[in-house]
Amino acid sequence: MKITIIDGQGGRIGKTVIEQLKKKHGGLELYAIGTNSIATSAMLKAGADYGATGDNAVIVNAADSDIIVGPIGIVFANALLGEITPAIAAAIASSKAYKILIPVNRCNHYIAGCTEAPMSDYIRNAIEKIESMLP
Secondary structure (H helix, E strand, C coil), X not given: CCEEEEECCCCHHHHHHHHHHHHHCCCCCEEEEECCHHHHHHHHHCCXXXXXXXXXXXXXXXXXXXXXXXXXXXXXXXXHHHCCCHHHHXXXXXXXXXXXXXXXXXXXXXXXXXXXXXXXXXXXXXXXXXXXXXX
């Protein structure tokens, strides 16, 4: 099972997801794909097995991933202060991978029905969903 974590900015969300998955499931192979080198580096330091940066890395890895995890902005063109290009958003949205999107109510979008909670709660929920999908 190919689990791809995609993040931008400083990579804090991706880093936390990777740390928690590796802590509980050390044998999982995790792919860290950053929209910038800082995000990729943070995720690799957290324990990701593979890492790559940029549009093409997202496009290539989204195509054959089983699960994609990241902040909800990864499917919105021009989100994350412009780091999510239209090509990135399209590649993720059109991927056959199961997408686990972590809500972040910023950047001019609001997720209706999503209660305000600490980021740690959202990440815990994402980890639980990933774990329910593991063989």
